[in-house]
Amino acid sequence: MIPAAFDYKRASSAAEAISLVGQYGDEAKFLAGGHSLIPLMKLRLAQPAMLIDIGRIKDLSYIKDGGDFIAIGALTRHMDVEKSALVLKEVPLLAHAAGYVGDAQVRHRGTIGGSLAHADSASDLPATTLALGATYVVQGPKGERLMAAADFYKGFLESALQPDEMLTEIRVPKMNGAKWGFEKFNRRAQDWAIVGVAAWRSKDASGVALVNMGSTPILATSVSAALKSGASVADAAQLASNEAEPQDDLNASSEYRVHLAKVLVRRALEKASA
């Protein structure tokens, strides 16, 4: 419960943070809100030798209208995403999902970029941004690159970020009035989801992503394909776990997770179709 020893540096800009991480390489970890990393460090499941604190980089906390999309600075707190009038209007599914992260204390400290970069498939926002077809802006020593959420998640707590890269912005396409549903199934209010579903549907398209149904957030493409070809919500939901590789853990067997995914996808899509 006491982390292993580490050094600490505070960066005042994204460029400085990237330069610092370039110096320390694999040994270094970015610290934003700390609500994913610090618990792992206390349990000694993560033991970075250097923490680069990016939590005070002010110009990475913003929510802007980017035209077709909403641009959210990586260091924007969950609570700001949840309460933002712009997000509520243009990407209400994301605002809603942000309100389910942890508890109120976590939402006041934790950041959207931190949550996504941590790449925990049990977290709500990786799957939600995946369902929404978000693009992540990544900054490295050689400049910026754009990455689709679908290309970002590589494995358990593993993203496509290089050690010297930093997630700086999340671009979430406007939903343009598409309806949506969000289902978080857990035992206690503040827990991670046993299974979660973020789904939206418009006249000719849909996006459905699953929380905690594999080592990465899962885009349920079979469900969207079925809907596109005219399947009913109930029938499409039966395909919920086609892309998933659910695991057994303390709270659920994989078999039960598959069942839950079907029920929850159906419920989310019923809301998105109402």
Place this chain on the structure above:
Amino acid sequence: MAGSILGNRVLRKEDPKFLTTGGVYVDDLRDEPLLVGAVHATFVRSTVAHANITSIDVSEALTMPGVVAIYTAQDLGLQPVEASFNPMAKRTLLASGKVRYVGEPLAIVLTELANQGEDAAERVIVDYDALEILIDVEQAMTSSTLIYEEVGSNVVFESTAIGMPDNTGDALFADCEVVVKGRFVNQRVAPCPLEVRGAAAAWDNGRLVQWLSTQHAQGARDAILKVNALEAGQVRVITPDVGGGFGAKIDAYPEDLLLGRIAKQVGKPVRWTETRSESMVALGHGRGQIQYITIGGTRTGKVTAYQLHALQDSGAWVDIGAILAPYMTRPMASGVYDIPVIEVRTTSVATNTTPMVAYRGAGRPEATAAIERAMDLFALKLGKDPAEVRRINLIPKFLEPFTTSIGQTYDVGDFEGALDKVLEASNYAQLRKDQAARRASGNTKQLGIGISVYVEITAGNSKGEFGKVEILPNGRAIVYTGTSPHGQGHVTAWSMLASDETGIAMDMIDVVWGDTDLVPTGGGTMGSRSLQQGGAAVHQASKELVEQARKHAARLLEANEDDVVFDKFTAAFHVAGTPAVAKTWADISSALATDGGLVQESNFVSNGATFPFGAHVSVVEVDTETGKVTLIRHVACDDAGRVINPLILDGQIHGGIGQGAAQALLEEVRYDTDGNPITSNFADYAFISAAELPSFEVIHMETPTPRNPLGAKGIGESGTIGSTPAVQSAVIDALTHLGVRHIDMPATPERVWSAIQSAN
């Protein structure tokens, strides 16, 4: 009690501090002069569940920054000590020879700073020779691998071996028209006090002073004396604020017992505070019974025979948890019911798990859960309403002692009265109609209604309790008590009791506890005993103090003692008819300042245990597609006899219901097949929060006990005892129309869903 403060919702005097600056716990004692320069203790713990220790290598750890010393059992020459309840089971306070559970302390690392300890402890290399790991009670009973070789069996305590009659099997039910059997798991849970364990030890002129987070300072003092082979008077235990115990801080642990010894060895004071992860494996656990029940009776619903065989998981030690089944579950086995024949056998079994201790209710919740589930199964088999079947079998209202067929005598009870109150308050008849409507409509959110009626035993220990009231020359009162608050609100309640007799204002009364120099004798706080024994002692001392003061006042007033009256309203003594010439408490205390002061000590001995009872109705919604349970209502009527402070009473009931509901729905300590704990933090262990609970509906009922002058019974555990089976039964009740008959606790979504699947 017209004009009395007793019975009023007096705000807790403790709370301004707790809600603003916070309590001062062991780990907060930064300004204590005796602890200046203290080193920090970190315990190296076993990472395997069952193994022979082949070597402990501390050489690398000794080179780590800040390390002052490292001690193993061998270094300290620790000798095996006998378990309290089975002298054949012996262990050393730090494991030697073998380890028996993950978390067992093996060595102590002393460092200059607390954070250095964890790094150094990781470098202590322990080599093990693995043994068969026994996590499951029934597996441990039949295994030839023994956790304590000397015991000759993993059964460490057996009710039949101490002369309690054995069960006679199915023959008992030969005359029954209807017989139902069941196997229930009353799972292992973790007490989870918000303040983990902690202690600090310093030697002061040949005396050991130990600060300790405990429920019972005097008991800890005696245990520390014994371990250190010291003489009476050589140990002082001081209890700072304690952030919860729930029974798990009754007895001192090996870590507590060794601290003084270590402080002596190293020549410096020593501090120790465990981490939450440590606390989850090394603080004792509770419950842990597998219950085999048979219940039989007539087709009209009269139960005529009940049989229980409780297999108690003792964990890796034979602590108090191992003997609660024979001494607390067994006598309360038939609960509130008048059952002509009862048989109970209990078998306590050692396993490679954290030792079992007393946990809120300690043996009685297990008894209640078993009989209440049995009663539900019996009602279901008959196709009768569970409330009606209970009513048929309840012991009728009694105000004279009633002895059950297993031989337990209850003081007073009105079980049907309590049941009526909750049925009415919950609008039970309407709930059943709502349930029928949901069933008919095939709604995926089914309604379940659970009932429990319980009686429990509190303050069975009749050794007495210490109380003392001292009046200072400035008129302030100090109340000394042998009980020991760790969240309950003793300061308020004891002030009320003293104020009620002496007329001294609440804010002029201080309460002292848990310092063995100031309060040398005391039974601590456990088993819902405080008010009825410690409070009664304060009440008695206060009454006697008034009588004593009246004599002094007569002398000061130069009056005949019989003519002096005490005016509670002005808190002064005067000659009847001349109130203008009066002697106050300050006057009398000042007059006695050079004569030992104004002090009254008292030892209160009750006329026996008391038997709080009550009834709960719980309402849940079960999502039949996912198995998720939502607790939507909980109605509780808990009769704790005369109520001194309804605010504190409600607090105990609320907390009790929360903790009891948590056992029914969420909490379970689990191990993997290798004996590794997999629920050792609050992310994995499903400690309940307010978000999972509805507003509770609490109904008051007061049937005073004749066993103490306050008429008070215990309320600390009632909420837990009554709520667990009501919530569990509600879950099952929601699904009986689908063919579900039983679901073990905790009713996790997957477990509920699986029960629906297999019933279909």
